[in-house]
Amino acid sequence: MNDLDAPLDSTGLRLRETREYLGFSEGEQPKDLRMDPLVDDLRRLAPGISVGGGAFAHWLPPPADVSPDDRHGALRQAIRSATGKCLTDLLTEAGLPAVEPGHLASGSRDWPAGHVGSVSHKGTRVVAALAPTSDVRALGIDIETLDHVEGLSEIDGLGAADELPPGYEAVGPGILFSVKETVYKALNPLTGREFGFDGVTVSWVRVHSTEMRGTARADGVAVDIRCSIALPSWVASVALVSA
Numbered sequence: 375m376n377d378l379d380a381p382l383d384s385t386g387l388r389l390r391e392t393r394e395y396l397g398f399s400e401g402e403q404p405k406d407l408r409m410d411p412l413v414d415d416l417r418r419l420a421p422g423i424s425v426g427g428g429a430f431a432h433w434l435p436p437p438a439d440v441s442p443d444d445r446h447g448a449l450r451q452a453i454r455s456a457t458g459k460c461l462t463d464l465l466t467e468a469g470l471p472a473v474e475p476g477h478l479a480s481g482s483r484d485w486p487a488g489h490v491g492s493v494s495h496k497g498t499r500v501v502a503a504l505a506p507t508s509d510v511r512a513l514g515i516d517i518e519t520l521d522h523v524e525g526l527s528e529i530d531g532l533g534a535a536d537e538l539p540p541g542y543e544a545v546g547p548g549i550l551f552s553v554k555e556t557v558y559k560a561l562n563p564l565t566g567r568e569f570g571f572d573g574v575t576v577s578w579v580r581v582h583s584t585e586m587r588g589t590a591r592a593d594g595v596a597v598d599i600r601c602s603i604a605l606p607s608w609v610a611s612v613a614l615v616s617a
């Protein structure tokens with residue numbers, strides 16, 4: 375078993391058993407993110423988009439060093455720092471100032487002028503994507519685990535049966551959840567409008583092995599959706615509206 379796949383504890387933390395705790399404190403230069411195949415997966419799905427990120431489990435203290443009450447805070451802190459590092463690395467690679475974009479009231483990031491972007495984190499992985507508005511009008515990305523998809527079927531309006539990718543009904547709810555989240559992340563900053571899962575319709579045009587492509591519609595806008603389940607127990611999704 376991969377150490378990052380250790381079961382969640384009762385507070386929902388994924389703290390891995392590790393002897394290589396590097397640690398960091400407020401103001402200290404964060405450690406590097408570790409390469410993660412989810413980043414390659416997203417790059418494959420959207421070749422023209424800048425994608426960065428990685429894993430940060432090694433930034434967390436060993437569970438024995440943190441009281442159960444403090445674990446949630448330790449994970450929140452690691453997520454914040456890792457996301458900041460992911461974003462400044464991505465901006466640097468794009469030739470932009472390495473200043474972490476702040477949050478808008480909607481929760482979205484305030485991307486540098488002339489750019490759209492998106493962030494997702496799950497467990498101890500973080501990913502972010504960035505594109506110039508000359509190429510892309512709207513962009514959303516998402517990473518999710520497919521471990522507990524049964525519970526997702528109970529979400530009101532998650533999707534009609536014919537929205538599930540054919541042949542992938544078992545993990546279909548996880549795929550729909552992820553894809554519709556990307557559509558929200560792409561369109562909410564573009565239109566300023568909020569909508570739920572039942573406000574998005576999905577149709578697949580190509581379902582091939584571990585990768586699928588299709589079109590989603592929400593708020594009268596057509597969105598190009600791409601999804602990969604190449605990594606066991608994970609789904610990575612991208613939503614794009616081209617310029």
Ligand SMILES: CC(C)(COP(=O)(O)OP(=O)(O)OC[C@H]1O[C@@H](n2cnc3c(N)ncnc32)[C@H](O)[C@@H]1OP(=O)(O)O)[C@@H](O)C(=O)NCCC(=O)NCCS
Nearest residue numbers: 457480481482483493494495554555558559562569570571
């Ligand atoms: C925004 C939302 C989709 C985030 O999804 P999530 O799976 O919970 O979390 P993720 O880790 O994948 O994404 C979190 C990132 O979403 C981004 N985000 C938050 N609100 C956003 C918005 N309104 N527009 C675009 N991106 C947004 C943020 O960058 C955040 O990361 P950060 O705070 O570190 O920068 C979700 O929290 C939400 O607000 N949902 C309400 C709307 C909804 O779910 N509709 C049904 C889907 S159609």
